[in-house]
Amino acid sequence: MSSAKQLSPETVTFVHDLRNFLASIRAAANMLQGSRGADPAVVAQVAEALQKTVLEIVELVDGFVGKPGTKPEAAPASSESAATLTLLVADDNADSADTLARYLRMQDHRVLIALDGEQALTLAEAERPDMILLDISMPLRDGYSVAQEIRSRPWGRAPKLIAVSGWLSEEQQQRATQAGFDSHLNKPIDLDALERLLRS
Numbered sequence: 001m002s003s004a005k006q007l008s009p010e011t012v013t014f015v016h017d018l019r020n021f022l023a024s025i026r027a028a029a030n031m032l033q034g035s036r037g038a039d040p041a042v043v044a045q046v047a048e049a050l051q052k053t054v055l056e057i058v059e060l061v062d063g064f065v066g067k068p069g070t071k072p073e074a075a076p077a078s079s080e081s082a083a084t085l086t087l088l089v090a091d092d093n094a095d096s097a098d099t100l101a102r103y104l105r106m107q108d109h110r111v112l113i114a115l116d117g118e119q120a121l122t123l124a125e126a127e128r129p130d131m132i133l134l135d136i137s138m139p140l141r142d143g144y145s146v147a148q149e150i151r152s153r154p155w156g157r158a159p160k161l162i163a164v165s166g167w168l169s170e171e172q173q174q175r176a177t178q179a180g181f182d183s184h185l186n187k188p189i190d191l192d193a194l195e196r197l198l199r200s
Contacts, residue, residue, distance in 0.1 A: 015099075018057075085198065086110045086127060090120035090146070091135040091164065100133070100189065107198075117141025124150055129159055131198070133185070136165040136172070144179040151180035162197060164189065 087109050091097040094115060101111040112127055114120035118140040124132055132150070134143035141149075143163055150156040163176040163184035176184055183197060 015102075084108050084110070085130040086112070088112045088114060088120065088123055088127065088129040088132040090114040090117070090133065090138065090143070092116055092138045093135070096187070103191070109198075117143070117146045120146050121149055124159070125153070128155055131160040131162065133162045133164050134181075136163055136168070136176070143181075144175060147176070147179040147181055156180075160197070160200075 087104055089097050089101050089104070089111060090113075091100070092115050097113045097115065101113050104111045112123050112129065114123050115138075117138045120132070120134060120138070121141065123129075124146075134146055136143040138146075143165075147161050147163070150159065150161065160183075161181045163179075163181040164187060165172070165184065166187045168176065168184055168186070173184060185193060185197075
């Protein structure tokens with residue numbers, strides 16, 4: 001069994017960016033498999049090679065930071081670090097949710113993951129997290145609907161709600177505010193901005 005590793009903030013950021021990059025490669029490979037006008041055998045061969053490369057790199061990354069669901073040892077906390085919080089990450093992209101959760105666990109936070117809006121609402125009701133990061137576009141219930149439902153509950157004024165999206169127009173930002181969100185983050189998430197929200 002390998003010893004636990006202490007990761008610098010720079011390393012954590014690198015791994016975060018790398019896993020996002022790998023998710024993009026995987027998506028490109030999936031698109032390639034469905035492309036038209038190319039020799040199917042060639043497309044399949046290239047797609048298989050891409051997928052194999054992705055899996056190999058993911059295994060290397062997981063070997064460095066720990067398998068999903070494990071909690072790598074965090075670097076010693078500074079006096080400026082955010083207090084330990086219970087956080088809920090809701091995103092139907094499992095890779096994105098896992099990457100963000102892993103980063104937050106490295107900061108010694110307790111992190112829950114939901115992959116759709118209904119699951120997010122169920123976990124929020126059961127666990128009463130301090131902060132909920134809700135992807136706007138999720139199956140079953142979108143982020144707006146989940147935020148409105150949370151705010152309607154007796155306990156729902158307490159958690160900080162953060163809208164997460166690829167990009168929010170001014171109109172969407174207004175809708176997020178009306179739904180009960182406290183703030184929003186664009187994807188890929190700026191880790192410095194996230195840290196500021198955790199400390200606020």
